[in-house]
Amino acid sequence: MTASAQAPNTQLPASSANLDTSHKVSIALDQRGYDILIGPGLLDEPATWLGLPKAQVAVIVTNETVAPLYLERLSHQLRAHYTRVEAVVLPDGEAYKDWASLNKIFDHLLAQACDRKTVLFALGGGVIGDMTGFAASVYMRGVPFVQVPTTLLAQVDSSVGGKTAINHPLGKNMIGAFYQPERVVADLDGLDSLPPRELSAGLAEVIKYGPIADAEFLAWIEDHLDALLARDKAAMAYAVKRCCEIKAWVVGQDEREQGLRAILNFGHTFGHAIETGLGYGEWLHGEAVGCGMVMASDLSVRLGLMPAEFLPRMHRLIERAGLPVLGPALGIERYLELMRVDKKAESGEIRFVLIEGLGRATMRAAPDPLVAEVIQSHCR
Numbered sequence: 001m002t003a004s005a006q007a008p009n010t011q012l013p014a015s016s017a018n019l020d021t022s023h024k025v026s027i028a029l030d031q032r033g034y035d036i037l038i039g040p041g042l043l044d045e046p047a048t049w050l051g052l053p054k055a056q057v058a059v060i061v062t063n064e065t066v067a068p069l070y071l072e073r074l075s076h077q078l079r080a081h082y083t084r085v086e087a088v089v090l091p092d093g094e095a096y097k098d099w100a101s102l103n104k105i106f107d108h109l110l111a112q113a114c115d116r117k118t119v120l121f122a123l124g125g126g127v128i129g130d131m132t133g134f135a136a137s138v139y140m141r142g143v144p145f146v147q148v149p150t151t152l153l154a155q156v157d158s159s160v161g162g163k164t165a166i167n168h169p170l171g172k173n174m175i176g177a178f179y180q181p182e183r184v185v186a187d188l189d190g191l192d193s194l195p196p197r198e199l200s201a202g203l204a205e206v207i208k209y210g211p212i213a214d215a216e217f218l219a220w221i222e223d224h225l226d227a228l229l230a231r232d233k234a235a236m237a238y239a240v241k242r243c244c245e246i247k248a249w250v251v252g253q254d255e256r257e258q259g260l261r262a263i264l265n266f267g268h269t270f271g272h273a274i275e276t277g278l279g280y281g282e283w284l285h286g287e288a289v290g291c292g293m294v295m296a297s298d299l300s301v302r303l304g305l306m307p308a309e310f311l312p313r314m315h316r317l318i319e320r321a322g323l324p325v326l327g328p329a330l331g332i333e334r335y336l337e338l339m340r341v342d343k344k345a346e347s348g349e350i351r352f353v354l355i356e357g358l359g360r361a362t363m364r365a366a367p368d369p370l371v372a373e374v375i376q377s378h379c380r
């Protein structure tokens with residue numbers, strides 16, 4: 001099966017970079033569409049929080065790193081709308097994206113007698129967003145939740161589209177649900193406190209959107225990478241907006257990944273193998289995806305889908321973004337074993353998202369010996 005980005009009658013809406021720093025992107029999903037608010041100062045702006053579901057109780061889920069930075073400011077805004085504003089503060093890290101953390105959320109909700117109108121707020125990066133969304137999807141069979149992403153990766157990708165999950169020791173994001181938020185609030189000022197390594201991890205997912213859907217955006221990223229690394233507000237605002245536009249366009253057509261949505265997994269088949277193979281947390285998700293995109297670009301070239309120049313182009317961009325381009329030495333057999341657990345695999349056959357023309361992705365199986373050559377070429 002192929003998942004072409006060029007679905008009939010559904011052209012990706014055009015976008016143009018300008019100096020604006022505030023944007024609104026809407027995601028269209030039958031009755032369940034929502035807005036993605038992007039801009040500086042949104043957290044402290046009372047208008048940001050108008051029109052959310054009415055309830056007595058709001059519960060903010062966050063972690064030990066983000067809480068001291070932003071919890072009180074969000075709580076202050078929410079007290080204007082909810083009688084009780086509570087917080088669950090989880091340990092920080094990908095290693096804690098697990099059942100134990102999920103249970104801590106449920107323990108709090110039940111101990112505080114939170115009813116089915118309770119609104120959950122995910123304040124943090126993708127780990128908090130994925131876990132809070134999953135908790136919201138199953139608590140009392142579903143309560144509303146709002147994404148307040150504070151990392152670049154979460155603002156451009158994980159907060160949008162409704163994939164929620166926890167990890168399993170045998171596979172990344174293996175336990176989860178599709179469940180959409182009520183709203184996404186991406187305050188660009190939050191990115192000022194992000195460590196450089198996390199900024200680079202977010203840039204991996206930014207880069208991803210170019211080759212899979214928008215060749216012009218890829219060229220824009222190449223031209224503006226230094227501005228993005230310097231956290232220039234206008235460049236950052238445009239990058240977040242364009243990524244959200246592309247993701248909204250994809251998810252609006254294929255919410256549950258029956259085909260097209262798989263293009264968002266470019267670099268992830270190799271990347272998830274790295275994350276799971278090392279045990280979660282040694283490599284950041286974005287780092288694994290960056291390296292995985294180098295491997296998937298090479299495979300695209302080796303299969304004759306892309307000209308040879310594509311690999312050095314991607315390699316250079318990913319390296320310039322501060323991301324690793326050589327994978328860990330897990331061993332070829334171990335890589336293959338891990339990739340067979342990927343959600344896109346069918347009957348044990350690994351399927352890769354590959355590029356078949358700039359801005360167009362496809363999903364294909366590939367012969368094991370060719371995949372082995374790719375791994376051999378891009379591992380320590």
Ligand SMILES: NC(=O)c1ccc[n+]([C@@H]2O[C@H](COP(=O)([O-])OP(=O)(O)OC[C@H]3O[C@@H](n4cnc5c(N)ncnc54)[C@H](O)[C@@H]3O)[C@@H](O)[C@H]2O)c1
Nearest residue numbers: 065125126127128150151153154157158163190193194285
């Ligand atoms: N649901 C999806 O569609 C989707 C998409 C992409 C990634 N993901 C998932 O997202 C996760 C990765 O997300 P991530 O990269 O945001 O990692 P993360 O959530 O672990 O956050 C990265 C680090 O930054 C810290 N942090 C967060 N905001 C901060 C801020 N403003 N200032 C300073 N520090 C801050 C966090 O505490 C953490 O230490 C992975 O689990 C991945 O599987 C999901």
Ligand SMILES: O=C(O)C(=O)C[C@@H](O)[C@H](O)[C@H](O)COP(=O)(O)O
Nearest residue numbers: 157161163172173261264265268343
């Ligand atoms: O939203 C999607 O669809 C994606 O694939 C986005 C990815 O960046 C993200 O890492 C996602 O969680 C991976 O999905 P999975 O289904 O492979 O776990």
Ligand SMILES: [Zn+2]
Nearest residue numbers: 205268285289
């Ligand atoms: Zn990802």
